[in-house]
Amino acid sequence: MIPSGLLPTGFRDRLPPHADAAAAAVGRMLEAAFAHGYERVSPALAEFADGLAGRLKAARAQDLMRMTDPASQRTLALRPDLTAQVGRIAATRMAHHPRPLRLSYAGQVVKLRASQLRPERELLQVGCELVGLDSVAAAREVVAVAIEALEAAGVRGLTIDFTLPDLVDTLAAGPLPLAEDEVEAVRARLDAKDAGGLDGAGAAYLPLIEAAGPFAAAVERLRAFDSAAVLASRLDGLEAIAASIGGRATLTLDPTERHGFEYQSWLGFSIFADGVAGEIGRGGSYMIVRDSGEEPAVGFSLYIDPLVDAGLAAAPRRRLFVPLGADARVAERLRAEGWVTVCGLTPEDSAERQICTHVLVGDRPQPL
């Protein structure tokens, strides 16, 4: 017999006031995105597992929560991520919509397994995707919308950590040649900041480890390192994005960070906020697979749970108790003025029991 309140690992209920705080944060984020022309899509919660897996990298396809569907006699999976679904919608039902296409979304995603880093298996994901472009102008807009969405939700002290996901490929194809079987090893060692492991042809990549850090200094070191100027357009792009952000976020650059950016093309970024453990969002440029070829896109995802857990938007509640028998029209008028009214339904009910801050006396709220 299971205690009736017990939930599976990684699942949880949100109670007041946290559930309202999460909903309010989502609402404000998508409102900010809407003001930039991003319109919402609500993808299905479950899909055919093989279709969904086909649009994910192998590592993430293994992370699907699967179930057998008696209606179709096929295996379905819960979405582990909304970005891939938005890509599917852009590539199919909205294929003929003019580009760039601006879409936003919010919804629950479910992972098969919890990790130590992220114990939740059900997460609330919010984001925007700009489909049809992955230019600097497109990335600049997407980063700006991410910042505005977070600011609108009351998140302060943002740090954006940029990365260049295809850096090693670019250098290996140019001035710092690597054998095909060396590329992956060099990538892994750079990602692990494992300077000692970079030997042979990989040793030439050593300065990249030193290039991580505060944005301006890191770009300067990368420019010095990039004597062949194969990275110049990327660095120009990064600097243009950074300039448009101005002082709204602290910027860092970790050019060889690749964890979770395996499917990104020239640009990736992670978002952090003061007082919140771990990253609160990420984004970058990538390619959407279509029937004929690929289409560039750039977007971001934000995770609401760590923000709410850190106390986001726990606004003070102002609740007005309306004793049993009070004039309902007075309560109605006060609600129209923005009050939350809690009506007594029994003679025993009281402002204290209903955890109210005010009580209606005559036709006026009085603080308790």
Next chain:
Amino acid sequence: MIPSGLLPTGFRDRLPPHADAAAAAVGRMLEAAFAHGYERVSPALAEFADGLAGRLKAARAQDLMRMTDPASQRTLALRPDLTAQVGRIAATRMAHHPRPLRLSYAGQVVKLRASQLRPERELLQVGCELVGLDSVAAAREVVAVAIEALEAAGVRGLTIDFTLPDLVDTLAAGPLPLAEDEVEAVRARLDAKDAGGLDGAGAAYLPLIEAAGPFAAAVERLRAFDSAAVLASRLDGLEAIAASIGGRATLTLDPTERHGFEYQSWLGFSIFADGVAGEIGRGGSYMIVRDSGEEPAVGFSLYIDPLVDAGLAAAPRRRLFVPLGADARVAERLRAEGWVTVCGLTPEDSAERQICTHVLVGDRPQPL
């Protein structure tokens, strides 16, 4: 090979502008409920299947979409309904919270099977539960909040169809005795309006079929039928609720309707809206099972999908195209004034391509 855009039966993606319309409707409904003191809970998307099934009537327990959880090696199920989860939260984690407890919720629910009447298997459910009371005053508040929530979302032309779920039990225990094995048969025949099938002791129940219809006349016929006055308190309660609704909804009474009200106690109601096929919501009084005994509650659920499908809140979009190179500060100021700005990111981009209604000329929006 599955075409990549195909979804399992009963699942679908919502596209612009319908996804925004659905989110806006949910937001307005819960804002209206919040003004009455209803605070949000967000129950987990999945639970242990046996725990979830234990809180549902047998018929609904069979409607669970199940999956095996590798983490716990147990069977989970997606929630088919949020009311039972809110009851669980009220009975466990919020057991010691003062009563009455006012909770609201919104989220997706998933059914195992589609029906002809309801082809969707993934539905967006919104609702409120008032836990700790099922008095007339409690029911009156809940019905009023349901109406306000629907009005806030722009739903017009409401009809509320009341029913008395325990009517036959009450009469059978009093003036119109039935053998235990007759009760179910009489209930089923009344529900089917099968007058010919009501024979023997059941024949005395025949007038109840005639009592369905417009509210005032139906109550009058029921009072005439109820010579022993065992229904008097219920009918007084219904009339008090009806009086508080005033002209905000058309009221009907179908005292023997029971489809879907199997778990309700003295009061049930269905909500309909002009121009929307089928019911858009339902509610009533019921009992929540707790470790020690039961606790009364009254609540309602609304279904957003039929409302959005019927064209709810498809507000006209006003989008302002901001050509490439325009002053970003002008666009920012216009967003602060409520404009949706869509920035050109390439020289080829245009107001027409971006389906805009206005274009920025100098620092002023001009209609197209």
